[in-house]
Amino acid sequence: MNLDDLEDLAAKYRIELGEADREIRVCVATACHSSGAPGVIHGLNAAAAEPPADGEHSCRIKGVGCMGLCSVGPMVAVAEPGADLRESTLYREVAADDAGEILASARKPGAGPVARLHCPSDQPFFARQRWIVRENSGIVDPDSFKGYVAVGGYAAMVQALTEMTPQEVINEVTTSGLRGRGGGGYPTGLKWSTVSKMPEGQKYVICNADEGDPGAFMDRAVLESDPHRLLEGMAIAAYAVGANKGYIYIRAEYPLAVERLKTAIRKAKRSGFLGNHICETQFNFDVEIRLGAGAFVCGEETALMASIEGGRGHPRPRPPYPAEYGLWGHPTLINNVETYANIAPIISNGGDWFAGIGTEKSKGTKVFALAGNIVNGGLIEVDMGITLRDIIFDIGGGIPGGRAFKAVQTGGPSGGCVPEAHLDIPVDYDSLKTLGTMMGSGGMIVMDETSNMVDVARFFMEFCMDESCGKCVPCRAGTQQMHGLLDRIAKAEATRADLELLEELCDVVQATSLCGLGQTAPNPVLSTLRYFRHEYEEKLG
């Protein structure tokens, strides 16, 4: 199969899916699902049982992935086929009872939107985003293989398999400047190249979908909205490094994502886009799902591999790195969901195109999850280098209730808090590090003036203490002691000596812990001490 054959197939699928003048897209990702999206679809289908009158638009109702504005779900978009979110009429907080009204407005040519539910699609929240990872999110039906191929899906994979050598694929990824989206920011091209240079033989590709940071749900949205995009990226990666087997390690707390991923794998296999002789080439690649049993530490790559192997999810000292000694001792490539989701557009549009977006050292876009005290809670995808102020006050719509902004927490339990004074710093891997926080996987928790930073530090320390695997001493016993100290400070029972001991422990745990969890566990404390030390001192006896 070559690209022309794939285009023919896509055209065939477009006809099979049926022509319609309008699409009514209902978000069926977790947030909207839980706030009543299935009822909305049911209502729309019931209303659509009545055929449109002469001269009215025909409408197709479909469930789609996340549209981003999760705080006002369920979201519904009315659009011409092929239109993106900005070109759609969007509705917010739709209930099943509103279905008839929305359908009537969508069918009637020239009719305006239903005013009381309308959500302007030209507001900064949508206007300032750039969708690469989330290109199909909110547009394609995540359960439909045909829908993905119809919008040009799998073209990058077919292009790589039929027109490029593995080295050319790696060169393209290296040129793009893509860095790991899981938090570390390691250059993806370099990682791929290392695995590909290992001697031929059994190699593995792993997708880390064990997203566990509090307040982060970027990977979940990709998995629930566009699972084929991930499979395509993994297949290209496997081709590039010479692997024939992939694992997706996904947390069991994401049942909807797991279900959609299973469906996607089944359908891709059945259509010859996964498995043996993919698209009639000599390339074989099979994917299996492994469910995480609820341990945060299993997002650490060596612990993740131990867990896939069936052992306790404990990290081990590195080196050797997985690229050299990975799953069952074989060379293994591990990337995050969002990293893989970037691959298909990089191959299709070229590495130079991707490298033209973002900043000098951080290329492309990044998906962020906005949570906490913010008006527009949900998912956004923005160019690297945008300022935190733009994200929070322009795209995010600022702080609700007229309260003042206090800090934004990025990078989850490994990150830190950024105060008002530093909001104009560009968001990229290196700038955030200078502020004592990190990009992390993309969670952003916005806090207003009512938040106490000692409580914030205590919360994250409790998280790290609970999630410590217990293997190394500083993380197991150190986080416990630090939590105890923070608890005493928060309750105003501590002395200045306790604060000194806390800082000493931060240093020890950071420097001596075995894996990233322990090494970064003190970060929330250190960053709140750096910017909000007075809040600690006010509580000392």
Next chain:
Amino acid sequence: MPLPAPQTNVRVVTLTIDGQQLSAREEETVIEVCRENKIPIPSLCWMEGLSVVGACRLCVVEVDGGPRLQAACATRVREGMSVQTNSDRLQRYRRTLVELLFAERNHVCSVCVSNGHCELQWLAQTCGVDHVRMPYRNTGYSVDSSHEMFRVDHNRCVLCTRCVRVCDEIEGAHTWDVMGRGSGCQVVTDLAKPWGESDSCTSCGKCVQVCPTGALVKQGTSVGEMVKDQQFLSILARRRSHR
């Protein structure tokens, strides 16, 4: 007369530890070179003859002046590498780590069967722990005396997992393992059955001998009477490696 063993391709590197120039075989780790050359470096989970876990973090060293510390037990030697094992910073870290261990469970030397023969006690002495700055957790743990010869006292366990590894790797029984996570971790026999009811335990006692503290002891010992003999391990490991 036996033929000389074929020369395997062994490469030797030179490195500097604490300013001292040393040579080592390429596959050796930093801690092995330190032990060979009598460079004192504290360790707890590491034991010659057992696999490396790098868990106690007491043997962390500075490599090539870099900020990132490495566990000496999990770091292989490299040509030209420069290692610092005993800087002020490292001493401070080690002392805090030992304090953390003392505060974590109930280590009361004066009533311990291993008093005077305990590796944790020696570590406290060598690392200069004169008192523990953090509050003791004072959580009570169970004592399992169901085995006819041995006893496990979880109050004195430091979770070094030497017992787990010696049982699995040397004895081949894999009676011991760890359950739980974080500070809820505990070593267990079989699937957390009482030791005396374990089906897999061969009562060889290796776990008791390698245990660094008074957590695993012989029945019938009183304060200070539990003396451990760890010689067997290096002898066994050497004999097996030459087979």
